[in-house]
Amino acid sequence: MPGSGATADPAGTAGTAGNAAKARKAGKSRTPVWARKSTLVLLITLLALAAFGTTTQTWITATLDPNQVGQAAATQSAIQVQGSKAATTVTALALVALAGGLAAAIAGRIARWVITAIIALASAGVVAAAATVLADPLAAAQGTIAGATGISGSQAHVELTPFPVLAVVAGCLLALAALVILPASRYWKTRTKYDAAGAAGTVAAAGPVDEIDSWDRLSRGEDPT
Known part of the structure; x- marks a missing residue:
């Protein structure tokens, strides 16, 4: 019939649309659990918050030497040093990693490479700062001790709490989670x-x-x- 070649086929169009919907649904169901955007972003968020949370806790307990500080030690015999004081950069770097994880959820392909690098570098900074405290806790506590006693370079007996170690663990896991962004993003739908x-x-x-x-x-x- 004349013009029959230009006539649209509703059944064919509906079939094509249905097949496309089935393909999208099948692709979603094949996405591994580790590669799901919600799972990975939630993991990065929790790890960043965990690293940040350690800095609100006591990292070092310093017991002053009364022979050196004299009367200043009478009221400050034991000084609690928070993580935010012992390793000031951990707080800021954890927030950077947190922002990067949230940004990765809406970033494009090229931006994800940049965000992955930022999170990985922030995680390395968290690990390095916490490891420095573990290596020399007295030096990390000197600022707080000087502020409490007015004497710098005081000798003290220091004890570490588990929180610096937890910060190192959180930083390492955060770096690994950041590296997963690149292979996992191949399964993500584009949003921009x-x-x-x-x-x-x-x-x-x-x-x-x-x-x-x-x-x-x-x-x-x-x-x-």
């Missing part, structure tokens, strides 16, 4: 309008363009007609 341009073109080719699609394409500078 620039990354989704190709996908939008595929959807438009598979079926008719409605008003919402037209506005989306106009916002990208495309002509939907």
